Amino acid sequence: MAAEVVQAPGSRDAGDRGAQAVRRARWTRGVRLAVLAAFVLVFLIPVYVLLVTSFKPLTEADPSRAWALPEVWTFEPWRVAWEKLAPGIWNSVLLAVPGALISAALGSMNGYVLSKWRFPGADLVFTLFLFGMFIPYQGVMIPLVQLLVSLNELTGLNGVFYGGIPGLVLAHVVYGIPICTLIFRNYYVTVPDEIIEAARVDGAGMLRTYRSVVLPVSGPAFAVVIIWQFTALWNDFLFAVFLTGPQSWPTTVMLNNIAGAQTVPYSQQMAAALLASIPTMVVYVVLGRFFMRGLMAGALKG
Template sequence: MKTAAEAPTRIRSRWSAYVTTTRYIVLFALVCLFLIPVYVLLVTAMKDPAQVSPSRMWQLPDSFSLDTFGAVWPVLEPGFRNSVLMAVPASIISSLLGAANGFVLAKWRFPGADIVFPLILFGMFIPYQAILIPMRELLTDWNLVGGLSGLILVHIIYGLPITTLIFRSYFVTISDELIDSAQVDGAGMIRTLAFVALPIALPAFAVSMIWQFTSAWNDFLFGLVLTSTNSWPVTVALNNIAGGQVVPFHEAMASALLASIPTLLVYVLMGRFFMRGLMAGALKG
C-alpha cells in the first residue's frame, strides 16, 4: 500500500519527458515576453532619477529605492481618493441593479423579457465617443457636471448591460424549484431576490464587482470630460504627472504602479468568492 502510494504507476508515452520539457520552455518564454513591460515599470520606478533615461531602460538600477513613490504620492493622493469615492459606489450600485435585472430576466419572467434582454445588451456596444457630447450637455442641465456624482451615475448606467448579463447567466443556472419554494413559503419578488437568490449569487457578485470596479477605476474619458480639477479621478491626475514638458519617467512609472494597486487588490480580495460550490446542498444529494 505504502509503496504503491510512493511510486504510482503512470500511463504515459515514451516521449512524454521531452514533450513536458518543451512545453514548459515554451510557456516560460511566453511568460517572459508578457512580463517585459511590467519589468520596465518596476525597475524604472525604483531607479535613482539620475539613472533614468530611455537608453538605459533595460538595465537594473544600481540601488533600489522607494523614494520616488513617496515623492509622487502627495500629488496623486487627491485623485486616488476621488477614484475610490467614485468606483466603490459605482460598482456596488451597478452590481445590485444588475442582480435585480438578471434575476427578473432569468427567474421572474414577464412578457417581453426576450425583447428587453437583447435591448439591454445593446448598451454594451455603444461607443462612448458617440454619446460623449450629448451626455455632457444632459448632465450640465441636471447640474451634475464637475463633481463626482455625475461620474458615478454614468458608470452605474454604463455598467448595467454587463452586470445584467453576468447575473442573468448566473441565475439561469439555479433551480426554478428554489424560487418556487420561496414563493410558496411566502416571499414575493423582492424578498425572494434578497433572501434566496442574492446569497447564492456571491460568485456572480464577485465577478460583477471586479469587472465594474476595474472599468470605473481605469476610465479616463468620462473622468476627464465630466469632472473639474478638484474631482479628477486618479487616471486624469496620472496623466497630468506624465504629461509635463519633460517626462520624468520614474515618477510616471511609480504613479502608474500606485494607481493600479486598488484594482489588483480588488481582484485578490474578491477572487476567493469565485470558488464554486455555493449552490451545494440545495438539491438532491
C-alpha cells in the same frame, strides 16, 4: 504534431512503440513548457521596467543605464508620485466603491426579474440591454455632457453632475447595467425554478422571495460583478476625461497628466503608474477567480 505520429500496426513491436511514445510525449511537453516560459519573460518586461525605473535616482537617468538595476535604490520617485497622485486616488475611491455597489444592487434585481419573475417582453428588454454593452461610448458622450451640464443648471448644484464625481458615478452605473444584468441573469438561471415556485406557493411575494431565497445564494455573482465594476471604474479614462474637471479628476486622468508632462522624470512616471495600478492588481491577485468569471461573462456565451 508531426504527421507520422501513428505507425501502421505491426510495423514495430508494441513495447518499442510505447517507449517511443513516452519519449516523444516528454519531449513535446518540454518544448511546450519552454515556449510558455519564454512568453512569461516577454509578458513581464514592462513590469521589470516599471519597477526598476521607479526606484532609480535622477542621477541614473542616463539612457545607457536604461535596463540596468538601480545602483542606489531610492523611494524618492514614489514619494513625489504619491504627492501628485493622492487626490486622484481619493477621487477614484469615491467613484469606484459606490459605483460598484450600486451597479451590483441594480444588476441583481434586474437579473432576478429577467430570469425568475419574467414579464411579457422580458427577452426583448434583455436583448436591448445587451446592445448597450457594446456601444462605443463616444456615440453618447456629447449628449451626455449636455445633459449633465443642464442638470447642473437645473439643480443649481454646480460641479456635481458635470465636472463632479456624482455625475461620473451616474454614467458608470447606467452604462454598467447591461453587463451587470447579464452576469446576474446567467447566474440566476442556474438557481432551480422549483425553489422559487415553492416560495411563491407559500405566498411569498416577489421581494420576499428575492430576499429570503435568491439573495442568500447570490454571493459569488455579487463578487464577480463588484470586482468587474470596480476594475472598470478604476481604470476608466474616457468618461473621466469628458465628464470631470481638475477637482474631480480620478487616478487615470491625473496619471495621464503626470506622464504627459515633458518635465516629469521617468522614475516618477513609472512610480505613479504602479501606484495607480496597485488597487486593481491586489483585487486581481486576491480574487482572480471571480475576475476570470466576469471576463468570461463579457464574452456572452462563447
